[in-house]
Amino acid sequence: MEEKDIIAALSALAQDSRLRVFRLLVTAGSAGLPAGQIAEELAITPNTLSFHLSHLKNAGLVVVRRDGRSLIYSAEYGRMRAVLGYLTENCCSRDPCCS
Amino acid sequence: MEEKDIIAALSALAQDSRLRVFRLLVTAGSAGLPAGQIAEELAITPNTLSFHLSHLKNAGLVVVRRDGRSLIYSAEYGRMRAVLGYLTENCCSRDPCCS
DNA sequence: CGTATAATTCTATTATTCTCGAAATATGGA
DNA sequence: TCCATATTTCGAGAATAATAGAATTATACG
Numbered sequence: 001m002e003e004k005d006i007i008a009a010l011s012a013l014a015q016d017s018r019l020r021v022f023r024l025l026v027t028a029g030s031a032g033l034p035a036g037q038i039a040e041e042l043a044i045t046p047n048t049l050s051f052h053l054s055h056l057k058n059a060g061l062v063v064v065r066r067d068g069r070s071l072i073y074s075a076e077y078g079r080m081r082a083v084l085g086y087l088t089e090n091c092c093s094r095d096p097c098c099s
Numbered sequence: 100m101e102e103k104d105i106i107a108a109l110s111a112l113a114q115d116s117r118l119r120v121f122r123l124l125v126t127a128g129s130a131g132l133p134a135g136q137i138a139e140e141l142a143i144t145p146n147t148l149s150f151h152l153s154h155l156k157n158a159g160l161v162v163v164r165r166d167g168r169s170l171i172y173s174a175e176y177g178r179m180r181a182v183l184g185y186l187t188e189n190c191c192s193r194d195p196c197c198s
Numbered sequence: 199c200g201t202a203t204a205a206t207t208c209t210a211t212t213a214t215t216c217t218c219g220a221a222a223t224a225t226g227g228a
Numbered sequence: 229t230c231c232a233t234a235t236t237t238c239g240a241g242a243a244t245a246a247t248a249g250a251a252t253t254a255t256a257c258g
Contacts, residue, residue: 003118010113013190014106015246026190035205048247050206055245069204069255077192084191087183091112091125093176114216134235147217149236168225168234 001082005060009083012059017044018052025062025075032074034067100181104159108182111158116143117151124161124174131173133166 013019020042025033033041039049053073056062060079065072112118119141124132132140138148152172155161159178164171 003115007113007115007118010109010118011245013186014109014113016102016106017246019102019106019109023189026192029192036203039205045248046205047207047249051246054206066255069202071205075190075192080186080191084183084186087112087179090122091174092179092183093125093128093174110215116216135233138235144218145235146219146237150216150218153236165225168232170235 001086006083006086008059009061009079012055012061015052015055017042017048018056021049021052022056022061022075025073026077028074030074032065032072034070034072036070038073100185105182105185107158108160108178111154111160114151114154116141116147117155120148120151121155121160121174124172125176127173129173131164131171133169133171135169137172 013022021038021044024038024041035049035053036046038044038053039046042049044052053062053064057064057073061076062073063076064074112121120137120143123137123140134148134152135145137143137152138145141148143151152161152163156163156172160175161172162175163173
């Protein structure tokens with residue numbers, strides 16, 4: 001995982017709406033949620049949500065599959081773990097810390 | 100740690116110069132580094148660096164102390180750990196993951 | 199095929215962030 | 229006190245991000 005991927009993931013999560021979307025998807029588990037339901041639960045207009053989802057998708061933090069007319073988004077836990085791994089390794093000291 | 104603090108920390112780190120500054124400070128340990136030396140090592144103009152350092156400071160990720168004419172910045176590991184803790188707890192599934 | 203539903207892409211507007219030159223503040227030493 | 233050093237704050241310009249209305253694509257079903 002390169003630094004630019006880390007920055008992409010961090011900026012994807014460093015925004016109120018997107019962090020809430022991601023947290024919601026985390027609670028939804030691997031079943032995921034259709035875009036419309038995310039929009040409704042979080043009171044975000046569909047086009048704005050779509051903008052945020054594409055950010056999360058580009059950062060590799062969510063994946064999407066189609067089910068009929070719905071697009072189901074779900075959290076990509078592996079990616080998130082990789083980001084946390086990077087931060088733990090590179091941003092958390094060789095002093096007495098973080099283990 | 101509240102969500103707005105997490106967002107502050109994430110956006111502080113979600114920027115190339117600031118991530119490099121923070122990583123440099125992490126390697127410097129508790130001794131820290133004076134602003135001028137950070138600017139020199141990373142080839143960032145002093146005023147721009149100051150802008151970035153204040154971001155990191157507002158996010159609680161670095162602290163500063165004065166030593167003569169120099170201001171010594173150092174990484175706040177505890178804060179970083181708290182951020183990682185939050186992300187692990189809230190953004191990392193109750194599925195088989197992240198442990 | 200025609201219509202309805204689900205979501206995205208397009209376009210424009212506003213807001214925020216980044217960068218850097220210039221000016222200001224704080225400290226130390228002659 | 230006067231000057232040099234270290235760093236920050238101010239002010240302005242350029243770049244990037246967020247929001248939402250309108251138009252478009254994709255699927256389902258009568």
